[in-house]
Amino acid sequence: MKKVSLLFVFPVVLFATYLFAFQGKRTAVPRAIKSSTPVMCGSGIVGEVDTTRNGKFIQRLPGWGHHSYAITTGNDSARFYFNQGLTMYYSYHMKEAFASFKEASRFDPSAAMTYWGRL
Numbered sequence: 001m002k003k004v005s006l007l008f009v010f011p012v013v014l015f016a017t018y019l020f021a022f023q024g025k026r027t028a029v030p031r032a033i034k035s036s037t038p039v040m041c042g043s044g045i046v047g048e049v050d051t052t053r054n055g056k057f058i059q060r061l062p063g064w065g066h067h068s069y070a071i072t073t074g075n076d077s078a079r080f081y082f083n084q085g086l087t088m089y090y091s092y093h094m095k096e097a098f099a100s101f102k103e104a105s106r107f108d109p110s111a112a113m114t115y116w117g118r119l
Contacts, residue, residue, distance in 0.1 A: 057106065058099035060084070064091060071113040078108035085117050 065087040073079055085100030101117030
């Protein structure tokens, strides 16, 4: 008889505790973010890259990873930016990956894999 009553009382007490804990509390609705405040979850390089001044799409971003893939190119810069784009792609930073692949194709327009990354 005691086991039956405990099996009934425990869920009731748990539910009552839940109701008591959230009674009268309202969740705060966050205020709108000002439109001038940038919200990013990327590397934060948007303001640092000036494509009109030096013609670059992205700068070097060391320390993000070591993914690499052998591509047919004689240009070391194209290889570096392709591998950087691959690292950014695997890190789900699509804008940075696309810019890195564009930068790689700027250094070696004949490298086909740099255009593969831009698809």
